Amino acid sequence: MSCAELERSLRICAACMYCDALCPVFPKLAEISDYAPADLHYLAHLCHNCRTCLDVCQYAPPHPFAVDLPKALAAQRRRSYAEHVWPRGLAPAFRRPALGAGVFALAALAGALAVVAAKTSPAAPGSFYAVAPWLLLASLAGGTLLWAFVSLSASGFRFWRTIAPVAPRRRLLRALAPALRDIVALRHLGGELDCSRGRRPLHHLMAAGLGLDLAATLSAAALQHLYGIEPPYPWLSVPVLAGAAGGLAAVAGAAGLLAREAKRDGEARETGLNVVLLWAIALVASSGLALLALRATPAMPVLLALHFGSVCGLFAMLPLSKLLHAPFRAAALWRAAAEDGVSDRGAGSGDG
Amino acid sequence: MRRGRRGAGRPPDVLVIGGGLAGLCAAIAAQRLGVEAALVESAPKALRGGDARHARNFRIPHAGPTRHTPAAYGEDEFLAEWSAVAGGDAARARSIIAAASDLASWVAGCGVRLQDRGAGVIPFSRRTAFLLGGGKAMMSALYETAAAAGVDIRYDSQALGLRAAPEGGWSVGFAAGETRARCVVVASGGPGANPTWLRPSAGALMFRGGAYSDGRVMQALVEGLGVRTVGDPASRHMVAVDARGPQFDGGIVTRVTAIPHGIVVNRDGAALADPSRNAKPSHYAQWGARIAAEPGGVAFLILDSEGLRRAGPMAFAPLRAVTLAGLASALGLEGAALERAACCLRGPPFFGLPLRAGLTFAHFGLQVDESQRPIGADGCAMEGLFAAGMIMAANFLPCGYLAGLGITLSAVTGRAAGEAAARHVLC
Numbered sequence: 063m064s065c066a067e068l069e070r071s072l073r074i075c076a077a078c079m080y081c082d083a084l085c086p087v088f089p090k091l092a093e094i095s096d097y098a099p100a101d102l103h104y105l106a107h108l109c110h111n112c113r114t115c116l117d118v119c120q121y122a123p124p125h126p127f128a129v130d131l132p133k134a135l136a137a138q139r140r141r142s143y144a145e146h147v148w149p150r151g152l153a154p155a156f157r158r159p160a161l162g163a164g165v166f167a168l169a170a171l172a173g174a175l176a177v178v179a180a181k182t183s184p185a186a187p188g189s190f191y192a193v194a195p196w197l198l199l200a201s202l203a204g205g206t207l208l209w210a211f212v213s214l215s216a217s218g219f220r221f222w223r224t225i226a227p228v229a230p231r232r233r234l235l236r237a238l239a240p241a242l243r244d245i246v247a248l249r250h251l252g253g254e255l256d257c258s259r260g261r262r263p264l265h266h267l268m269a270a271g272l273g274l275d276l277a278a279t280l281s282a283a284a285l286q287h288l289y290g291i292e293p294p295y296p297w298l299s300v301p302v303l304a305g306a307a308g309g310l311a312a313v314a315g316a317a318g319l320l321a322r323e324a325k326r327d328g329e330a331r332e333t334g335l336n337v338v339l340l341w342a343i344a345l346v347a348s349s350g351l352a353l354l355a356l357r358a359t360p361a362m363p364v365l366l367a368l369h370f371g372s373v374c375g376l377f378a379m380l381p382l383s384k385l386l387h388a389p390f391r392a393a394a395l396w397r398a399a400a401e402d403g404v405s406d407r408g409a410g411s412g413d414g
Numbered sequence: 415m416r417r418g419r420r421g422a423g424r425p426p427d428v429l430v431i432g433g434g435l436a437g438l439c440a441a442i443a444a445q446r447l448g449v450e451a452a453l454v455e456s457a458p459k460a461l462r463g464g465d466a467r468h469a470r471n472f473r474i475p476h477a478g479p480t481r482h483t484p485a486a487y488g489e490d491e492f493l494a495e496w497s498a499v500a501g502g503d504a505a506r507a508r509s510i511i512a513a514a515s516d517l518a519s520w521v522a523g524c525g526v527r528l529q530d531r532g533a534g535v536i537p538f539s540r541r542t543a544f545l546l547g548g549g550k551a552m553m554s555a556l557y558e559t560a561a562a563a564g565v566d567i568r569y570d571s572q573a574l575g576l577r578a579a580p581e582g583g584w585s586v587g588f589a590a591g592e593t594r595a596r597c598v599v600v601a602s603g604g605p606g607a608n609p610t611w612l613r614p615s616a617g618a619l620m621f622r623g624g625a626y627s628d629g630r631v632m633q634a635l636v637e638g639l640g641v642r643t644v645g646d647p648a649s650r651h652m653v654a655v656d657a658r659g660p661q662f663d664g665g666i667v668t669r670v671t672a673i674p675h676g677i678v679v680n681r682d683g684a685a686l687a688d689p690s691r692n693a694k695p696s697h698y699a700q701w702g703a704r705i706a707a708e709p710g711g712v713a714f715l716i717l718d719s720e721g722l723r724r725a726g727p728m729a730f731a732p733l734r735a736v737t738l739a740g741l742a743s744a745l746g747l748e749g750a751a752l753e754r755a756a757c758c759l760r761g762p763p764f765f766g767l768p769l770r771a772g773l774t775f776a777h778f779g780l781q782v783d784e785s786q787r788p789i790g791a792d793g794c795a796m797e798g799l800f801a802a803g804m805i806m807a808a809n810f811l812p813c814g815y816l817a818g819l820g821i822t823l824s825a826v827t828g829r830a831a832g833e834a835a836a837r838h839v840l841c
Contacts, residue, residue: 076727077667080470080548082534092535095723118547118554120467121667124460126660255527255547 063137063329069097071134072105074127081115085250086398087135093401104225106138107387107394110251112258113326136329143386146224148216155382159334162383166342169206170375174367176202199370206377213381218389227397237399244395261322268315271347274308294357306354312347316340335384342379345372426452426566427839428832429586429595431573431631432602433457434464435821436803438556439828440599440835442524445563447836452595453560454571454588456602457626462569463553464603465623465804468665470549471542472821474514482518482528482543489515499814506810513826518543521825525555542818573602575634583798597798597835600788601828602631604804605647605776618711620655620772622669625662632805635780640791645778645808651815652702655772657712658730670769672725673701676717677759678769680708683742683751699815706771713769714745716752718759732765741766775820779808786831798838802831
């Protein structure tokens with residue numbers, strides 16, 4: 063769907079405004095006067111794709127207007143990613159979701175091979191936890207994570223530069239706390255008429271799971287390097303408990319979200335981006351769980367390679383994945399919070 | 415909870431014709447009184463709900479602030495405003511207003527969500543409650559409630575006519591055969607989008623409601639059963655709409671509210687004087703008939719940049735040209751005539767859009783008694799037959815219109831017809 067299609071839909075929505083109490087997209091639409099690219103990027107990322115507006119739309123297909131705002135905004139989100147991603151060479155990934163899957167597969171393969179090579183390396187005969195493999199593992203995982211962090215930050219910063227409101231710094235800073243609340247709570251993924259009910263808890267579940275997994279990794283690092291306690295850790299230890307709980311939550315959340323993606327008629331390529339990222343997360347979390355469960359069996363080396371490979375694959379893929387929605391939405395919500403204090407709302411008539 | 419499924423051959427107690435707001439309220443109200451109701455909707459499921467799909471708000475009296483309406487709007491004030499625009503029988507209007515006092519809580523009890531006052535961007539009104547998400551959301555909720563209560567709902571079912579059944583009750587004709595019912599509620603809309611009936615100039619008009627609200631059942635009752643009518647088929651509520659919209663179902667967005675900010679010319683390029691000479695929010699409602707009377711039923715709104723800026727959102731971007739002559743050729747008008755008519759505009763650039771009259775409804779319907787029973791040719795009310803909604807709104811609204819009144823009328827008369835039909839079956 064083109065920019066022109068988005069503008070066509072938005073004109074109809076602006077003249078209608080029946081959805082003005084469903085989510086912030088519509089009040090913000092009422093505040094813009096032309097359809098400047100920056101405003102289109104902004105509106106696209108205020109949308110959390112709950113699709114309630116399509117469900118209640120008097121102009122949805124089969125009406126001749128055939129308005130499908132969620133789809134048009136989803137296409138615009140992909141254009142936002144492609145135009146702001148850094149490095150710019152990653153832009154094609156947002157037109158072809160399979161590219162992200164390819165990067166995941168390649169990086170995962172490289173990571174897995176590194177584990178296999180390290181294990182059979184004569185420099186570390188017999189001992190899996192010898193120094194050389196640890197350095198190798200840590201630098202591969204750390205390197206890909208650093209790449210993801212730098213790229214996602216740069217892309218998010220470039221997006222913020224596009225949509226940032228003309229506002230005094232003080233107002234922006236004041237808006238930070240309410241914006242953070244909206245971001246963390248996914249406040250706009252809900253509402254009385256929400257037809258994607260259940261997506262918010264699933265997203266929370268998955269995000270919390272990934273957070274616990276991160277906590278497990280950090281606590282393991284602390285045990286190893288501060289206290290000199292080498293893995294494997296017992297079942298009743300912080301890394302194992304947090305890792306197991308986090309893995310279960312992430313798998314359950316990702317599986318639930320995947321099931322929803324399969325059921326709804328979203329914008330095909332955004333759905334593709336969602337599916338690739340969700341599968342990658344599900345693979346990382348489920349291979350981690352399998353590794354934990356079977357760590358005392360002969361399957362352990364294979365599972366370690368699989369898990370470590372998928373972690374590298376996920377990290378390497380993040381900059382060209384749907385994870386970009388996190389910084390971009392955060393930027394849009396920040397702008398919305400900054401505007402909310404000062405908006406004078408557009409007048410209109412509700413008389414039919 | 416569903417009562418046990420009725421046998422395939424057994425007729426419903428109450429058959430409601432029409433799946434718009436009045437029909438749904440009738441079916442739900444009847445079913446709640448313990449009778450078996452069935453509802454036939456001519457539209458497919460995706461386009462169900464009649465013209466209420468395009469509704470936004472409804473007018474209700476209230477003695478004090480509510481969650482959905484601020485301040486107060488008394489029944490007397492409601493009646494005074496109604497009488498000022500529509501005249502008519504004050505006692506009948508008062509009965510509707512009194513029945514509407516619990517309407518917000520009644521529809522909320524049917525799963526319809528209302529907008530909290532102050533939510534959204536539309537300045538909230540003490541006169542009307544706003545439907546969260548609009549009329550289609552309301553109709554979806556009512557269909558869900560009706561189905562859950564056990565109403566047998568059939569889509570793609572156009573009733574063609576009805577006759578008194580020899581064994582009692584009514585027999586309703588469909589393309590696939592006849593359905594018998596002890597009692598029938600007709601809630602199938604007014605003349606609406608009927609392309610031929612009563613509508614010699616229909617070709618030039620656009621219909622804000624859907625093509626399925628076509629008045630065919632009303633025509634069958636008038637021509638086939640001799641039901642008496644009230645109102646004047648030539649008295650129509652029409653507004654100025656963008657001629658680039660669809661002929662049917664344009665709803666709210668194609669109406670053109672920008673007329674006070676520019677000038678209107680006909681297809682010969684002659685300026686039309688403002689019929690109302692004001693810029694009240696309702697001004698656009700006075701332009702419909704005016705445009706319909708122009709040659710070809712068309713007119714054109716011409717704006718300069720300042721007019722466009724003040725115009726507010728439009729569903730279609732206006733045509734734009736640097737000169738009036740250029741705009742004239744884009745609109746198919748004569749350049750010199752437009753330059754004469756639009757000399758007061760400050761350009762360049764100039765903007766223009768084509769206008770037609772969009773029909774909302776006609777002040778014409780079935781005559782009913784105070785129990786909403788249609789009056790036959792002999793002047794007697796018909797037994798076991800009830801009318802509700804826009805098919806009989808002209809009894810209450812012989813002319814004019816009040817924002818949000820159509821929804822209130824349809825819901826109140828629908829609920830009353832459903833209850834009356836159920837009691838007729840039960841007594």
